[in-house]
Amino acid sequence: MYPPVIEIEQLSKAYHDHPVLHDVSLKVHDGEFLTLLGPSGCGKTTLLRLISGFELPSSGAIKLHGKDIVGLPPERRHVNTVFQSYALFPHMTVFDNVAFGLECQKMAKAQIKQRVDEMLAVVKLDKHSARKPTELSGGQQQRVAIARALVNHPAVLLLDEPLSSLDYRLRKNMQIELKQLQRQLGITFIFVTHDQEEALSMSDRVVVMHEGMIAQIGTPREIYETPNSLAVAKFIGEVNVFETVVSALDANAMTLQVEGKSLHLPLDKHTGSLEISQPVHLLLRPEDLHVWDRTEVQDTSEMLPGTVEEVIYKGSTVDLIIRLHSGKKILATEFFDENDEDLAYTKGESVWLEWKSGWEVVLPRES
Amino acid sequence: MKANSLFAKISIYSACSWVFVFALLPLSMMCLLSVVTHTKPGILYYHVTGMHYHQLFQLLYLRVLFRSLLLALTCVVGCLLVAYPLALVLSTLPLYAKNTLLLLAIIPMWTSSLVRCYAMMALLKAKGLFNTLLLALGLIHQPLQILFTNTAVIIGLTYNLMPFMLLPLYSNIERLDKCLFEAARDCGASRWQILTRVLLPLTMPGILAGSVMVFLPAMTLFYIPDLLGGAKSLLLGNLIKDQFLFVGNWSLGSAIGVMLSVLMIPLLMLCWRSQRTAMLESVE
Numbered sequence: 174m175y176p177p178v179i180e181i182e183q184l185s186k187a188y189h190d191h192p193v194l195h196d197v198s199l200k201v202h203d204g205e206f207l208t209l210l211g212p213s214g215c216g217k218t219t220l221l222r223l224i225s226g227f228e229l230p231s232s233g234a235i236k237l238h239g240k241d242i243v244g245l246p247p248e249r250r251h252v253n254t255v256f257q258s259y260a261l262f263p264h265m266t267v268f269d270n271v272a273f274g275l276e277c278q279k280m281a282k283a284q285i286k287q288r289v290d291e292m293l294a295v296v297k298l299d300k301h302s303a304r305k306p307t308e309l310s311g312g313q314q315q316r317v318a319i320a321r322a323l324v325n326h327p328a329v330l331l332l333d334e335p336l337s338s339l340d341y342r343l344r345k346n347m348q349i350e351l352k353q354l355q356r357q358l359g360i361t362f363i364f365v366t367h368d369q370e371e372a373l374s375m376s377d378r379v380v381v382m383h384e385g386m387i388a389q390i391g392t393p394r395e396i397y398e399t400p401n402s403l404a405v406a407k408f409i410g411e412v413n414v415f416e417t418v419v420s421a422l423d424a425n426a427m428t429l430q431v432e433g434k435s436l437h438l439p440l441d442k443h444t445g446s447l448e449i450s451q452p453v454h455l456l457l458r459p460e461d462l463h464v465w466d467r468t469e470v471q472d473t474s475e476m477l478p479g480t481v482e483e484v485i486y487k488g489s490t491v492d493l494i495i496r497l498h499s500g501k502k503i504l505a506t507e508f509f510d511e512n513d514e515d516l517a518y519t520k521g522e523s524v525w526l527e528w529k530s531g532w533e534v535v536l537p538r539e540s
Numbered sequence: 541m542k543a544n545s546l547f548a549k550i551s552i553y554s555a556c557s558w559v560f561v562f563a564l565l566p567l568s569m570m571c572l573l574s575v576v577t578h579t580k581p582g583i584l585y586y587h588v589t590g591m592h593y594h595q596l597f598q599l600l601y602l603r604v605l606f607r608s609l610l611l612a613l614t615c616v617v618g619c620l621l622v623a624y625p626l627a628l629v630l631s632t633l634p635l636y637a638k639n640t641l642l643l644l645a646i647i648p649m650w651t652s653s654l655v656r657c658y659a660m661m662a663l664l665k666a667k668g669l670f671n672t673l674l675l676a677l678g679l680i681h682q683p684l685q686i687l688f689t690n691t692a693v694i695i696g697l698t699y700n701l702m703p704f705m706l707l708p709l710y711s712n713i714e715r716l717d718k719c720l721f722e723a724a725r726d727c728g729a730s731r732w733q734i735l736t737r738v739l740l741p742l743t744m745p746g747i748l749a750g751s752v753m754v755f756l757p758a759m760t761l762f763y764i765p766d767l768l769g770g771a772k773s774l775l776l777g778n779l780i781k782d783q784f785l786f787v788g789n790w791s792l793g794s795a796i797g798v799m800l801s802v803l804m805i806p807l808l809m810l811c812w813r814s815q816r817t818a819m820l821e822s823v824e
Contacts, residue, residue, distance in 0.1 A: 227722055247725045254726045260719035263821035264741045273737070274727035307821055325727065 176239070178203045178328055178361050179224065184233030186219055193219045195385045197233070201329065201363060206355050208364045210372040211382035212408065217365045220382070221331050224363065225254045237328060248277075253322035254331045257338070259314050261306040267293070267317050268302040274325040292324040295354070312343050319354070329361045336371065348375055369409045373397060381405050397458075399534060406456050406534065413462075413503050415455040416538065422449050429455055429535070432477050432497055439531050452538035461532045462505040464493055464518070465525040476525040479503065484518050493518060495526065567801075574794035592795035601779070601796075608776040611693060612758035616751045618698035619705035623750065624743075627709040642710070646703055653700050657767050660696050661687060664768070688770030696768040697758050704757070705750035712746025715822075745818045748811040756804055776800060 179201035186194040194216045201207050209217040222228040224235060226247035234241050242250050253274070262270050271292055275285045293299045296316040306314055315335060322330055332351075336344045352375050355362045366372055372379050373393040381388045381396060389396060389405045400406035403414065420435065421428035427447060429436050440447075447453065470476065482502070483494035493505045503526065507518075518524070574593070576586040595601070626645070630638055648656060663669045664687045671683040686692050720742070724734045740747075760777030776796060783793030 225726060227725075247722070248728045248730065254723070256719050256723055258717060258719050260717060260723035262720060262723070262738060262742075264818075273724070273729070276737075277727055277729045277733050305821060321723075321727065 176203070177201055178238060179363075180234075180236040180239075181220075181224075182234040182236070184220070184223060184235065185231045186216075186223060186228065187231045193385055194223070194230075197385075197387055199380060199387065199390070201361060204359050204361055205377040206352065206362045206364065206375060208366060208372040208376040208379045209382060210366060210369060210379050210409075211388075212367055215382040216385040217367075217382050218333055221254075221333055221363065221365050224329070225252055225331050226250045251327055252329045252331055253325050253327040254333060255315075255318045255322050255335045257334045259306075259318040259335075261314060261317055261321070263306055266303050266305060267298060267309070270306065270317055271320045271324050273321065288324055292320045295323075295357075296320045311339050312347060315339065315347060319351075323354075323358065323360065327360065329363055332362060332364045334365055334367070336366070337368075344371075351375065373409070381408065383408070400456070401536070403454055403456075403536060406536075411459050411504055411506075413457045413459065415457075415501075417453060417455055419447050419449055419451045419453055422447060427535070429453070431455060432499055432501075434475065434477065436475055437530075438533060438535065441531065447535070447537065454536045454538050456534040456536065457503075457528055458532075459492070459504045459506040460490075460508070461528045462503070463527045464495065464505050464507060465527060467523050467525065470525050470527075473525050475530075476527045477503075479524055479526055481518050481520055481522045481524055484520060491518065495524065497526075570794045570797050573791050574798050575791075577791055592792045593799075595792060596795060596799060604774050604776060604779055607774070608759040611690065611697070611775065612755050614694050615697040615701060615758040616705075616754050618694060619702050619750070619754050620747065622698065622702055623705040623709055624747075627706055627713050627746075628739075630710055631713045645706055649703050653761075654763060656700065657696060657764060660692075660699060661767060664692050664695070687768065690769065692768040693765050696764045697761060700761065700764065701754045701757055704753040708749040708753065709743065709746040712743050712749075716742055742818075745811075745815045748814050752804070752807050752811050755807065756800070759800065 177200040179199075181197060181199040181201075184194060184197045185192065197216075197220060209220060211217045219228060223230050226242070226245060230243060233243075235243055237251060262273065265273070268289055271289045272285050275288060280288075290299065290302075293302055296319060298313060298316055298320065301309060301313065306317060309317065318335070319330075336347050336351075339347060348371060351362075351364075364372075364375065373396070376393055378390060379393055379396045380390050383402075383404045389401045391399075396405065397409055400409065406412045407414075415431050417429050417431050419427050420430050425440050427438055427440055429438060464481075465476070477497055479495040479497040481493055482496045485492040485494075489509070491507045491509075493507065495503045495505055497503060505526065575588055575590065577589045577591065596605075630641055633641065661668075665671075666683040666685070666687070668687075670686070671680075674680045675683065686695075720738060721734060724738045729737065759775055760780065762775060762777035762781045765775050765778055780793045780796050783789045783796065
């Protein structure tokens, strides 16, 4: 394992006694694509601005290659930012925008030209170098902003919701391009977004932030499949939540009472220590649920009965809203595959709900 | 709908007639006056001539023109030096402080500038506040002779015209995306580099607009040189006033006025062009 490029130690930030970040510690590895994910107001942008130097922490340390950089102004930190609004200099051409950082360092003209041309080729803007930013499309402006930051060869590139102003299709394309760029250049990216899909599809690791603290750090898969709190589960993707208690427990299985049924579920390494009669949340992702026709199944002892209330056709999937007997509404997503080619559900139909045991997440409930 | 169109008609017609009566009509009268001359006493005996413009090229008038330009230019620079930092500071303040300070900068414009001119005389005279202060501080041993010098005229002009520089500059700076300065710092720019490479080019429209607003009045505010300069430094404005009020040569006065307007045309065009470029650059 390489030494971390950035180490954040017990970083806190408050504005007029109003805490925005609380005791955040984080290691960013060299060459990784790290995403700070969270709803607005969770402190993710503040954390980014603390790293770039535009904000000063109330306490804590930020180390870049082992050296504390908290005392350094932004212009002397070896990191660069891609701003949400791009903040391109409107009076300069694309070339001059990208060359700006190098010119500030008083690099030789010929060398600047070479570096800028190289960079513009990387972001596929070499044909537009003489244009002004307003003569470019949103996606092209975005690439100029990235080139302007990357041409300085930063140790870390910070991106503050850079794709949020692009339309859906362009955003998808830029996600792929950004990821490819990051792999190609091997530069560490710290990417801020509130879009969980974006975070999952681009990152090596995701830092989920909640109310100024880090809720969970992990690979996209860990974050999605084994969230460590209800907040994380609810923020990332859709999730069905049952409030229940542990009714029985042994070395490798537990029993939960759900909708009047006793469900026997295996214990695995992700499940924390549980006790009998402990209140817990049972979390189920919509796509993990199987919805069976009444006639399709025999053994229904560990299935939940319900009625189809809404059928939403989405092209590649069908979303079902199912009302359980208790009145609780459940979202289930069914895929077209060889087992289920037509997915013919009708409103009002009685169905059985099932999932592969072990795919659920059980979290202790804080009372 | 009907009431609306009536309202629109009234607005348009009243605006147009205002421009016609108070701008176009006087201007054309001035142009007309500048190219005619009396042959005999009486209203009807006029004939067309270019002699007033020819007169302007006498050394005496050229000297006045040159001195006026110099004074006005110094005044523009003075206004810039005061208003630019002020506008910068204003734009960074919280909204409340911003509005209060802006109001304080503008309030003097609501009082008679003649009165303020007399106040300036009281400040600058040999036994005035300024000299008393410097004497008390021991910085000087004899009162400085400021009043009735060019320095006093420049101070008076700058003081009177500064708000005309401040307002366009301030509105220009306010419109800038503050992220641009963060982006510049992020790229490693020093304060000086941010000023010269980002701030100055982006505020050029405001600088030009303010300069034009200050430049023309600075050449024609005749009572300021009269009061503060002791009538020693004759401005174009004094010349025009004298032609109209004392000499009675309205035609020569008009010719000077027309020449001033012609002088302003390239300045206005420069201003217009820089604003158009800035607008094109800021279109999202």
